Amino acid sequence: MHYKTLLRSLVPVLFVSFVAWPACQKNEFEDPELAERTSEFAFPLFSTTLNLKDLMLKVLSDSLSNDTILVNPDGTMTLYYSGKVAEKPATDIFKDFAGGLFPLTDTVSYGPIDNLPGVSVSRADLSKGTIYFGIFNGSQDTLTGHIRIPQMTKDGNVFVYPFVASPGANNATPIPVAGYILQSNNNVLEFIYEAYKPTGERVKVEIAPGFPGIFVQFENLEFSYLQGYWANQRYELIRDTIEIDINQTNLVGDVYIKNPQVTMRIANSWGFPTRGVVKYLSFIGRNGEEIPLTSSVFVDSAVDFNYPSFALGEVGQTKFTDITLDETNSNIAQIFNSQPTRLIYEVDGISNAQNDQSIVGFLTDSSNISLNMRVELLLEGSARNFGAEQTLDLNFGGLTDLDTSKLESVEFKIVSENGSPISSNLQLYFLDEAGVAVDSLFDNGAQFIIRAAPVNSEGAAIGITRTEHFVTMPAARFERVRQTKQAYLSTAFTTAQDGAVSVRLLASDNVTVKMGIKAKMRFQ
Amino acid sequence: MHISKYKSLLLCLFLAGEMTAQQELMLSSMPDLWHSNSINPAIFPAGKRFFIGGPAYSLDAAHSSKVAYGDVFRKDGTRTLIDLGNVINKLDPENEVFFDQRIETVSLGIRSKNDNWGLQIGHAIVTSGWGKYPKSLAEVLWYGNAPYIGQTLEIGPQADIFDWHEWSVGLSRRFGQLDIGARFKYLTGAGSLQTDENRTLMSIYTDPDIYQLTLKTDYVFYSSSIVEAVDTAGYGYKFRTNSFGGQPSFQNTGMAFDVGFRAQLSEHLSIHASALNLGGSIEWKENVSAFTSSNQYFYEGANIPGIDIINGSDNLDFDAKLDTLNDIFQFEKSTPDRAFKSELPLRIFAGGNYQLTERWSLGFSAMYQSLANRTNTALGVSARWQVLRWVSLGGMYSANSRTPGNLGFHLLLNPGPLQVYVLSDNLLNGFSAKNSPAVNFRLGGALVF
Numbered sequence: 004m005h006y007k008t009l010l011r012s013l014v015p016v017l018f019v020s021f022v023a024w025p026a027c028q029k030n031e032f033e034d035p036e037l038a039e040r041t042s043e044f045a046f047p048l049f050s051t052t053l054n055l056k057d058l059m060l061k062v063l064s065d066s067l068s069n070d071t072i073l074v075n076p077d078g079t080m081t082l083y084y085s086g087k088v089a090e091k092p093a094t095d096i097f098k099d100f101a102g103g104l105f106p107l108t109d110t111v112s113y114g115p116i117d118n119l120p121g122v123s124v125s126r127a128d129l130s131k132g133t134i135y136f137g138i139f140n141g142s143q144d145t146l147t148g149h150i151r152i153p154q155m156t157k158d159g160n161v162f163v164y165p166f167v168a169s170p171g172a173n174n175a176t177p178i179p180v181a182g183y184i185l186q187s188n189n190n191v192l193e194f195i196y197e198a199y200k201p202t203g204e205r206v207k208v209e210i211a212p213g214f215p216g217i218f219v220q221f222e223n224l225e226f227s228y229l230q231g232y233w234a235n236q237r238y239e240l241i242r243d244t245i246e247i248d249i250n251q252t253n254l255v256g257d258v259y260i261k262n263p264q265v266t267m268r269i270a271n272s273w274g275f276p277t278r279g280v281v282k283y284l285s286f287i288g289r290n291g292e293e294i295p296l297t298s299s300v301f302v303d304s305a306v307d308f309n310y311p312s313f314a315l316g317e318v319g320q321t322k323f324t325d326i327t328l329d330e331t332n333s334n335i336a337q338i339f340n341s342q343p344t345r346l347i348y349e350v351d352g353i354s355n356a357q358n359d360q361s362i363v364g365f366l367t368d369s370s371n372i373s374l375n376m377r378v379e380l381l382l383e384g385s386a387r388n389f390g391a392e393q394t395l396d397l398n399f400g401g402l403t404d405l406d407t408s409k410l411e412s413v414e415f416k417i418v419s420e421n422g423s424p425i426s427s428n429l430q431l432y433f434l435d436e437a438g439v440a441v442d443s444l445f446d447n448g449a450q451f452i453i454r455a456a457p458v459n460s461e462g463a464a465i466g467i468t469r470t471e472h473f474v475t476m477p478a479a480r481f482e483r484v485r486q487t488k489q490a491y492l493s494t495a496f497t498t499a500q501d502g503a504v505s506v507r508l509l510a511s512d513n514v515t516v517k518m519g520i521k522a523k524m525r526f527q
Numbered sequence: 528m529h530i531s532k533y534k535s536l537l538l539c540l541f542l543a544g545e546m547t548a549q550q551e552l553m554l555s556s557m558p559d560l561w562h563s564n565s566i567n568p569a570i571f572p573a574g575k576r577f578f579i580g581g582p583a584y585s586l587d588a589a590h591s592s593k594v595a596y597g598d599v600f601r602k603d604g605t606r607t608l609i610d611l612g613n614v615i616n617k618l619d620p621e622n623e624v625f626f627d628q629r630i631e632t633v634s635l636g637i638r639s640k641n642d643n644w645g646l647q648i649g650h651a652i653v654t655s656g657w658g659k660y661p662k663s664l665a666e667v668l669w670y671g672n673a674p675y676i677g678q679t680l681e682i683g684p685q686a687d688i689f690d691w692h693e694w695s696v697g698l699s700r701r702f703g704q705l706d707i708g709a710r711f712k713y714l715t716g717a718g719s720l721q722t723d724e725n726r727t728l729m730s731i732y733t734d735p736d737i738y739q740l741t742l743k744t745d746y747v748f749y750s751s752s753i754v755e756a757v758d759t760a761g762y763g764y765k766f767r768t769n770s771f772g773g774q775p776s777f778q779n780t781g782m783a784f785d786v787g788f789r790a791q792l793s794e795h796l797s798i799h800a801s802a803l804n805l806g807g808s809i810e811w812k813e814n815v816s817a818f819t820s821s822n823q824y825f826y827e828g829a830n831i832p833g834i835d836i837i838n839g840s841d842n843l844d845f846d847a848k849l850d851t852l853n854d855i856f857q858f859e860k861s862t863p864d865r866a867f868k869s870e871l872p873l874r875i876f877a878g879g880n881y882q883l884t885e886r887w888s889l890g891f892s893a894m895y896q897s898l899a900n901r902t903n904t905a906l907g908v909s910a911r912w913q914v915l916r917w918v919s920l921g922g923m924y925s926a927n928s929r930t931p932g933n934l935g936f937h938l939l940l941n942p943g944p945l946q947v948y949v950l951s952d953n954l955l956n957g958f959s960a961k962n963s964p965a966v967n968f969r970l971g972g973a974l975v976f
Binding site: 039040043044045046047048049050051053054058416517519521524 | 672734834
């Protein structure tokens with residue numbers, strides 16, 4: 004019966020061991036791992052709000068330097084941009100009488116203040132230059148004397164040049180004339196000289212009998228002021244070319260801008276009547292064709308410039324003349340909506356076209372005639388597939404470093420909330436380092452990711468149109484795309500109702516574009 | 528730092544079968560077992576004078592829905608995998624888990640020669656855990672937030688977990704056929720983790736627009752010797768923790784009382800009742816911290832000025848934005864501004880036994896437990912068969928707050944002075960933890976002379 008005693012002792016031990024065994028299997032509780040699963044995480048990526056005013060300024064005038072957009076009281080916007088200023092300074096005219104050489108054939112000689120055709124100067128203020136008197140004494144006596152110019156004064160003192168000329172001597176001393184004023188009622192200067200022998204006898208200075216021995220030379224003259232009479236004369240005024248590049252991209256599609264205006268502003272500080280005569284004014288179209296401008300504002304292709312009046316004490320002032328070309332007085336609308344690329348013009352000037360001899364004119368050394376062409380676009384019109392292309396730098400930021408080994412797919416959600424009357428059809432091509440497109444955002448071509456807001460009868464946006472697009476990418480495709488550093492953006496804009504109506508772009512118009520992502524991850 | 532042990536405890540909590548408290552109905556029907564003294568200080572096995580209680584282990588764990596260990600865990604070679612995919616559909620909108628573990632290391636008892644007095648001392652290590660979590664927490668952890676776009680997911684879990692050591696001394700007195708007993712328990716807490724029931728908000732909302740995230744927290748939890756720091760500096764979270772089951776601290780102290788009686792009403796009929804953990808609580812002072820997260824954060828992705836886009840500044844820097852996402856759950860550690868106390872569960876047992884024959888007896892048991900606002904009531908009837916003089920088997924039918932029908936059993940081997948037993952209030956699930964949403968068993972051994 005010993006085995007029964009043994010059994011009675013062992014059974015509890017075995018029993019407890021059996022029961023307790025599972026509880027000792029603690030390894031199942033230690034460091035368990037999450038099983039394979041597919042989880043999907045959704046989070047926002049970015050949002051941005053594009054203001055139409057900023058966008059239009061960029062799209063329409065990116066390459067122009069003197070551009071600006073003004074917001075009108077009714078919220079509409081007007082785009083202004085200007086070409087470079089073409090000008091004709093008065094100093095160009097001064098060059099024509101910068102100097103001259105002539106002999107004094109007698110003790111009293113005469114010479115003109117200037118030799119400009121049709122110009123009679125009654126006053127000239129010298130700011131720079133010299134006068135030379137060449138004296139050649141052909142006699143056997145030493146001659147003494149002076150030369151006087153009564154019309155040439157400085158601080159009220161008449162110009163006088165004393166001299167002593169030895170027999171056979173040759174004097175030519177330069178004398179600065181800055182500060183002297185030449186004044187004559189008949190555009191004539193008198194040169195009077197007196198020469199005496201030692202005996203006191205007054206004589207004429209001659210190189211040889213019959214040949215004058217005194218010469219006068221003005222050199223490098225510059226004037227600060229000219230006053231006189233300008234007769235009717237025609238001269239070349241301005242010839243210039245303005246590049247009209249309203250977009251740095253290659254535009255395609257149709258755009259219609261309602262009532263564009265081109266304003267020519269002439270700023271004139273020449274102090275006599277000038278008439279501008281348009282010799283040539285044409286636009287050059289996209290295909291190189293010439294599109295002449297026709298307008299009723301030019302009478303015989305000419306227009307009189309406003310000018311500062313001597314009689315009214317307007318010396319130094321600038322007068323402006325604005326010539327506005329719009330759809331009411333020209334074919335500028337037709338020209339502009341054909342998207343011209345260049346404006347070429349040539350204008351001559353006619354002084355005192357009315358030939359009014361009572362007009363006293365003037366020029367200062369700062370007098371100028373300038374012509375500025377300004378294009379003024381009220382942002383109202385329509386567009387259909389108005390295209391723009393641009394290459395953008397890309398940086399996916401943290402997504403570039405994302406561990407995609409567990410990624411199954413991603414789904415981008417692109418949302419636009421558009422408060423403008425413009426739709427945007429877009430495709431984005433992702434470029435590798437060689438600039439070769441490796442993928443595109445949309446599989447089925449460009450998509451309207453932004454749709455125009457509804458418009459009222461005036462063409463202004465009156466609501467917001469929300470558009471959603473989903474782009475799904477398998478992991479491999481996303482891996483390829485996120486490594487790209489550049490993208491080629493091809494966009495086409497179309498205004499509301501497929502461009503069939505004219506819309507008005509308001510400064511308050513904007514569009515919000517935002518994107519979120521769903522990432523499906525497979526954990527194993 | 529013993530993160531793995533802490534993790535194990537949490538997992539046990541998750542697995543645990545429903546039991547709003549430690550239900551030990553079967554033990555209360557076995558007055559001849561020395562370890563039944565642990566639920567009634569008046570009970571000493573009849574006819575014995577010396578009692579040496581060996582190790583005893585009891586586990587009672589439950590989950591509020593039909594989630595079992597096997598639903599969550601599966602083996603893949605040597606790996607143990609957690610598969611919530613099988614579980615989420617079974618979860619309720621709000622789920623509770625319970626975990627009560629008692630390890631009785633040693634107990635000694637002696638009765639006076641005249642059998643009128645009984646003295647008992649003992650030591651036990653007890654862990655009590657309760658947790659509550661929304662289904663959405665499991666969903667967002669497993670499936671991510673994308674399937675729940677447009678929904679506000681409340682994901683804040685609640686927990687009240689603590690473990691302590693009981694150092695007990697008890698005395699019983701016999702008055703004729705009536706035994707009454709009382710026990711004083713000195714408590715030394717080891718660790719505690721307790722959420723503030725008034726501040727449990729953690730929510731996440733994913734906007735249908737472009738998935739903007741709105742995150743809100745107003746969440747506070749208290750820790751004693753468990754959580755040292757919550758690090759959210761990276762994309763994930765790291766809890767620097769110590770484990771439960773650590774050394775008790777004499778700064779974390781409390782006390783509790785057990786009282787009970789047993790009356791032999793006739794030769795065959797006896798009744799008993801007890802109340803445990805009266806006034807029981809532990810005040811935590813050792814290494815106590817409060818962790819607070821109170822934020823509201825709206826994340827809408829990178830906000831790129833339109834003028835930058837127009838002018839060609841098109842770099843999207845997501846890094847800095849995502850870093851700030853972690854700030855929302857940034858827990859601030861501080862000293863709690865209120866008393867941090869854990870109440871012990873109040874447990875009341877009552878029942879009776881009727882000796883039908885020399886080998887058969889019948890029993891009735893009732894149990895009520897209350898902790899905070901959580902209660903559990905269980906009633907059971909039992910039958911016991913003395914197969915041999917040293918072998919007894921028993922069965923019990925019981926109903927509790929969760930299920931109306933539970934079959935319990937016990938097996939007691941009593942060769943000589945040795946008492947070895949295993950018992951469960953839930954036979955079908957008691958030892959099949961892998962496939963059961965509820966686990967209940969007790970096993971142990973003792974020497975009685």
